[in-house]
Amino acid sequence: MLGWAVLRPFGLPEAVVAVPAAGLAVATGAISPDHALHEIERLAPVVGFLAAVLVLAHFCEVEGLFRACGAWLARRAGGRPGRLLTAVFALASAVTAVLSLDATVVLLTPVVLATAARAGVRPRPHLYACAHLSNTASLLLPVSNLTNLLAFTASGLSFTRFAALMALPWLVAIGAEYLVFRRFFARDLAMAPTAQEAVRAPERPVFALVTVACTLAGFVVASALGLEPAWAAAAGALVLAARACVRRQATSSTVVRASAPAFLAFVLALGVVVRAVVDNGLADALGQVLPDGSGLVALLGIAALAAVLANLINNLPAILALLPLAAPSGPGAVLAVLLGVNIGPNLTYAGSLATLLWRRIVRQHGHRVDVREFTRLGLLAVPSALIAAVAALWVSLRVVGV
Incomplete structure (x- = not known):
């Protein structure tokens, strides 16, 4: 399944292999039908939320939000590569936190590439920043990443408490990445820019910004009322989608495609297969090496194990395998797993x-x-960001509490 997801032969979606693989796991008795159905039911709210966020991000692009972001980047940079990198870090971190890492990868990366070309600067530092921040900067909110949604559910924390605990690790991890980038790409950032193109300021996407702000407020209200955050995400997505349909910028099929149904099926099927693997020996193996408790040393060990596992089997299967083992140790252990599976993947493509x-989008451009x-960049950035973020989490747990 993971090999197919990495290679995507003939451009076919991940679900082409994932769904039959899940069926095979049930048919061979690796997992019972009832257990598989329970796993799908457990993941269904998370997958529904992911669909809503993908639709929300797509129609933010339709509203011109990312074109406005590109214009802001160009004006903020003023033709200076170092200032452009700072602006990219700030914007990519905000987009990832609010609209999820998919928005940064799919929608913001082409904007950053075009902005670098117009500014006449080398694109490498800024492109790599989009890749790293799509992972590292997704630590802040439960809505920022699919892994966050899974950890949020397992932690038992409220939306606001989750954000409060992860705010310091989020800032520290991004800061560590920024320092590594400034050093690693020092030569690229010192190059004088070539001829620059004039940038026209687009119209401000006020409607999209207000909708996103209201959606974020909806997450907080839903958490306080004990409702699934998917309802707030669905409301925001519905508002933007309805506006686009009324203005004939989209159709119902556009909304369905924006929700990436094949990828959603892949996530559900992957959950079933990972559960089968966990039940047939992986849980025992991980249980022997996973540290207990929420002390600093234990949190470092948990995060390191999660980072290694993410690079071996991908971060989504890694968190599905580790969360049931970490949850009994409390929210601190769950959040340490999240740090490992979100920061660790910056080490390898897989x-x-x-x-x-x-990588696919960059090649297409x-x-x-x-x-x-x-890999060299990851070897510098991942350990520094992960250690700093775990230390910050340890501080947050003692200051904010659970």
Whole structure:
């Protein structure tokens, strides 16, 4: 399943292999039909939320939000590569946190590439920033990443408490990444820009911004009322989709395609297969090496194990396998797993589906990514960001509490 997701032969979706694989797991008795159905029911609210966020992000693009972001980047940079990198870090972190990592990978990366070309600067630092921040900057909110949604459900925390605990690790991890990037790409950032193109300021996407702000407020209200955050996400997506349909910028089929139904089926099927693997020996193996408790050393060990596992089997299966084992140790252990599976994938391409998608998009726009350079950058950024973020989480747990 993961090999197919990485290679995507003939451009076919991940579900082409994932759904039959889940059926095979049930047919061979690796997992019972009742257990498989229970796993699908457990993941259904998370997958529904993911669908709503994907639709929300798509129609934010239709409203011109990302064109406005590109214009802001160009004006903020003023033709200076270092300032452009700072602006990309700020914007990509905000987009990832609010609209999910998929928005950064799919919608913001082409904007950053075009902005770098107009500014006449080398695109490498800024493209790599989109890849790294789609993972690292997705730590802040339960809505920022599919892994966050799973951890949020397992932690038992409220929306606001989750954000409060992850705010400091989020800032510290992004700061560590930024320092590594400034050093690693020092030569690219010191290059004088070539001829620059004038950038026209687009209309401000006020409606999209207000809708996103109201959706974020809806997450907080839904959490306080004990409702699934998917309802708030669905409301925001419905507002933007309805506006686009009324203005004849979209149809009902456009909304369905924006929700990526094949990918949603892949996530559900992957959950069934991972549950079968966990039940047939992986849980016992991981249980022997996973540290207990929420002390600093234990949190570091949990996060390190999660990061290694994410690069071995991808971060989504990794968190599905680790959460049931970490949950009895409390929210701190669950959030440490999340740090590992969100920051760790910046080490290799296979660590995150978002990174694989980013590589595909970069290639579609005529740029090659050197796997050796990607790995060298990851070897510097991942340990520094992960250790700093775990230490920040340990502080947050003691200051904010659970």
